[in-house]
Amino acid sequence: MLLLGVLAAPLTAAQTGSVEAGQAKSMICGSCHGVDGNSVTPEWPSLAGQHASYIVKQLEAYRAGEREDVGMQQYTSMLSEQDMYDIAAYYSAQMPRPNGADPELVSLGEDIYRGGLPDRSIPACIACHGPRGLGNPLAAYPRVSAQHATYTLNTLRAYSAGERRSDGEPQTMRNVAELLQENEMRAVASYVQGLY
Secondary structure, eight states, X not given: OOSOOOOOOOOOGGGOOOHHHHHHHTTTTHHHHOTXXXXXXXXXXXXXXXXXXXXXXXXXXHHHTSSOOHHHHHHHTTOOHHHHHHHHHXXXXXXXXXXXXXXXXXXXXXXXXXXXXXXXXXXXXXXXXXXTSOOBTTTTBOOOTTOOHHHHHHHHHHHHTTOOOTTOTTOHHHHHHHHOOXXXXXXXXXXXXHOO
16 A cells, blocks of 8 residues: 555566666665665665666656655756666665564554455555565555655655655555545554564
8 A cells, every 4th residue: 555656567678777787876875775775764765675667667756856855856867767777776686674563553554454444445555565565566566565664654644645646547545545544554654664
């Protein structure tokens, strides 16, 4: 359910990046997202293990102004298409570090993630992000497992408020997040942080 991206085709052979080149090009990224893609600041996303096609799509969204962040927009304006593929290849090849979930939120978070809230027409997160939170690269649904709960919660809030619009049509994440209550967002965010 979290961080759903605009549908995009997986990268083709001509669009693949170099892990080695990406490591060198990602030096500036490491100050926020961690040298190995595991961010140490919970407000910033960890990119380790994320699908390369999703990373590229989000970099493109920042560059086009579809996602708003002054630092990211400035940085992406300097990247070539190949730079994006290389950086994405590097981060997707890294291993995410497991994080724990808040034991008090696990039950509610798991219920919503695995079964949704049918009485309020809220679908299960598992439908797009899979049973282990690994997402679906063919549909450009991102990996959410081991993502910081703070980042995920902030993302859900931004989708709910309509401030983040990178989910494209049919606005699945905005529609779902709008229906979630604050405690439910917190529970799901904590649950996916503990998925590994």
